[in-house]
Amino acid sequence: MLTISQRGCDMPASPIRKLVPYAEGAKRKGTKVYHLNIGQPDIETPPAILAAVKNIDFPVLEYSHSAGNESYRRKLVEYYKRWTIDVTHEQILVTTAGSEAILFAFFACMNPGDEVIIPEPFYANYNGFACTAGVNVVPILSTIETGFALPSIEAFEKVITPKTKAIILCNPNNPTGYLYSNEEVKDLARICRQHNLYLISDEAYREFCYDTTKPYLSPLQIEGLEENVILVDTVSKRYSSCGARVGALVTKNKAVYDTAMKFAQARLSPPGLGQILGEAAVDLPDDYFNEPKAEYKSRRDLLVERLNDMKGVFCPNPGGAFYAIAKLPIDDGDKFCQWLLEEFTHEGQTVMLAPASGFYSSPELGKNEVRFAYVINKESLAKAMDCLEIALKQYPGRTT
Amino acid sequence: MLTISQRGCDMPASPIRKLVPYAEGAKRKGTKVYHLNIGQPDIETPPAILAAVKNIDFPVLEYSHSAGNESYRRKLVEYYKRWTIDVTHEQILVTTAGSEAILFAFFACMNPGDEVIIPEPFYANYNGFACTAGVNVVPILSTIETGFALPSIEAFEKVITPKTKAIILCNPNNPTGYLYSNEEVKDLARICRQHNLYLISDEAYREFCYDTTKPYLSPLQIEGLEENVILVDTVSKRYSSCGARVGALVTKNKAVYDTAMKFAQARLSPPGLGQILGEAAVDLPDDYFNEPKAEYKSRRDLLVERLNDMKGVFCPNPGGAFYAIAKLPIDDGDKFCQWLLEEFTHEGQTVMLAPASGFYSSPELGKNEVRFAYVINKESLAKAMDCLEIALKQYPGRTT
Helix, strand or coil: CCCCCHHHHHCCCCCCCCCHHHHHHHHHCCCEEEECCCCCCCCCCCHHHHHHHHCCCCCCCCCCCCCCCHHHHHHHHHHHHHCCCCCCHHHEEEECHHHHHHHHHHHHHCCCCCEEEEEECCCCHHHHHHHHHCCEEEEEECCHHHCCCCCCHHHHHHHCCCCEEEEEEECCCCCCCCCCCHHHHHHHHHHHHHCCCEEEEECCCCCCECCCCCCCCCHHHCCCCCCCEEEEEECCCCCCCHHHCCEEEECCCHHHHHHHHHHHHHCCCCCHHHHHHHHHHHCCCHHHHHHHHHHHHHHHHHHHHHHHHCCCCECCCCCECCEEEEECCECCHHHHHHHHHHCCCECCEEEECEEHHHHCCCCCCCCCEEEEECCCCHHHHHHHHHHHHHHHHHCCCECC | CCCCCHHHHHCCCCCCCCCHHHHHHHHHCCCEEEECCCCCCCCCCCHHHHHHHHCCCCCCCCCCCCCCCHHHHHHHHHHHHHCCCCCCHHHEEEECHHHHHHHHHHHHHCCCCCEEEEEECCCCHHHHHHHHHCCEEEEEECCHHHCCCCCCHHHHHHHCCCCEEEEEEECCCCCCCCCCCHHHHHHHHHHHHHCCCEEEEECCCCCCECCCCCCCCCHHHCCCCCCCEEEEEECCCCCCCHHHCCEEEEECCHHHHHHHHHHHHHCCCCCHHHHHHHHHHHCCCHHHHHHHHHHHHHHHHHHHHHHHHCCCCECCCCCECCEEEEECCECCHHHHHHHHHHCCCECCEEEECEEHHHHCCCCCCCCCEEEEECCCCHHHHHHHHHHHHHHHHHCCCECC
């Protein structure tokens, strides 16, 4: 008999996309659905970087260098310099979005059966990449009560085994929006150095920090941690260019770089057209981020205020990215999110959210939590909050 | 100590790219290098499909569907219909080039330790993908004397074990250029059905068949083989668009499709700009291929004639793709190719070839063979042959 691999069976389906059929059903019935379920920003892709694509002028769309066009990597050196991250173009490997960068990091550093520690809740696709690489995810809990701050050093040390090879830090965090403090990042750096662990630093949302009391610190800026850090990056959110599929793996560890490069050579090159867009993005004026950042911040303020004004709802104020997790007075987030799409409407409208359970590795956690991606304009966001407020009053599984 | 994974250590470096530093050295000395070493076509990317990219008109470059834009998949249904391959858009998964399609096939169908049979010489990056997935490649020999025809059924049956999960057929073949006959494809189909094996059919060069006595047969056209076939495809060579990084996994096996889809969801979506190019390509006029095909054919004719006119050289006449392997009167192809770049010039020129050893899995095979990619114009190709002819007379390791 033809069989599917064990890894294929174990591979998780996307928890964010599993409600899609219900959303489609709602739309077929004529219901307007506000999408707060997925991190697809509505912010315009900067016209200048789309123009770079429109102005292409070459006879043949050739393979690029397996590490990405050298001109782009040299531009990225400038980009990182602005963040006082000093790297050379030979420490940057352009990848097919952040996804491939994470996969390369896993493939290069971990054997099947090895362990990676990730504070949960975490970006659900880490599970998929871990499954692909045969790596075991060891979650440690960060709680909504602390706003999803870094778990204690002791919590990390309790789960470190000889199989532990890496820790993943996503800062600012998806799905919690939590912005780690310099102290937290340095604490983590210490653990990694002491226990010889890689620190895989997912900085997809680096530009979107709203808490001015917490200056951003990348682990690559920490002296003495050069060999441990694998920075994974992407243009997706930074420039509202999710479809470009261009990211990067950045590391000063030559053995890791050279090994990742072998995986990169096997797939020949990263997307060529997306690289043109990415290269143009580095030349955007310094003040480009002011507008999207201000917009996200004001949406966050609206969202968090509205949520905390609802009876029985608690939402910590996230310091970055464009996500927030809230605790709702409900029995089960999965059921509630499905009910919102299947059963509920308010003035012909409803809201699509992501049940937080999908971001926890441990079963039963986050059952009464949902994640919000504030990627729609404030007017729509306010209407989505109206829907939610009324829905929470009508939902049969309300707990308080 | 921070360690590199076993898989990372085992991962092969690209055999095609390892001579690059010597080529760079030759160029620094002012030598003109004719590149016959890599399958980067010089044929113009059709201006109409580049125009589709230049004419993009949307405010946000969004994620596409994880399986690729539905509009593109529906177009591909039309494309395959022209080849009398009947599939629906829900049997097509758009991938990041052929590379990702092969990886998804491996991940979905094979466990670490499982075996895939591949007639050798074969596309070297299959080794990299197998290593990534922990799969063992079991090579069976096709020889230059037969023009690299399919090995006998018995040769396949001799190596099939309970761990064998799939056979890969690349037709027309890279690196040999061999075009498999309908009978050979049907023989292979029979083996796959009898032994419940997947047939991974790499059809990157489908359009480039020059032997009119051998009509092209895709395994997906064979009745009763629907569950076994995983077609992997790419726009790279077909439309001279290697940099687009757009391909497809096509299968009627729903379990395989659904499993591959989970890997696709983890990486969110294939390249968006490349998909626009790919979609436009399906609308190229039917006669688009006449010109590049005639051009490749006349280059092949020139190459094969010139090679066989050289004393001690044998090159079978390949029926498709844009590659040929020739046996040369030399001690070692790796040394010879390096010598061509390091030591040899003729009128300030030399030629870069790919040692065939890199396409054999078994060591010591193909030592006196080299691969030619006829991706430069005939004038340059003739000059490259002049270089080779003279080089073979001067090479210290000449054997006959």
